[in-house]
Amino acid sequence: MNDLVRQLGLAQPQVSKHLRVLREVGVVDVREQGRQRLYRLNGHALKPIHDWVKNYERSWSERFDQLDVVLEDLKRKEQGDADDR
């Protein structure tokens, strides 16, 4: 918890509130260890979101794969122009 407060730069009550919601929907699991509460991310719970975004992501990946080819051509052309000089 203290680690999260430090890393997020949020106040502790805010972090607690977010963690409570995340725990309720099963995105994090919590374990008591002495006076500490240890939280663990449950990646499985995020899978539906990942699946939802995946196809959108894929269309951009396919665009960018083609952009890679265009960029290689542009680089070769620039190199060619430099050699001509």
Add this chain to the structure above:
Amino acid sequence: MTGSGTASVTLPTDDQILITREFDAPKQLVYKAFTTPELVKRWWNAKRGEVTVAEIDLRVGGKWRYVMIADNGSEVGFHGEYREIVSNERLVSTEIYEGLPEGVSEEQGGTLNTTTFEEADARTTLTILVQAPSKVARDAIIDSGMESGLQDALDLLEQVAVSLR
């Protein structure tokens, strides 16, 4: 040598989409590929069809429009207006899908896209921040990717079915 493979898509807030990808090229070239119609025609189709229109009036207040004929024959068009231009660094433009459902206004369905080009060691990190007017509009954009993905799957299924004949 190619770039870094897949694009990364995250959802920073309820009404945003953030797309990130690294390219093995200096930012001037990535910017050029983004702002030159003949070059946009070569990559924007996402291997799903042919870009038949790529109009770019690259000045603040200038309009852009892309149209693609998908392999299944359907036509999709997008247009918008440039709001901010910093050569080789940053582009801000509106984007409106021309197939918005009836009753959805351009204000309700359009997005404001901020594209940035950052170079380090001759490689460029491209980020596109899509700011939608609402969570509903943002979710509809993600869903549209789902549909095209589904369409791909159906097309593939059809090919398999035909091959079995």
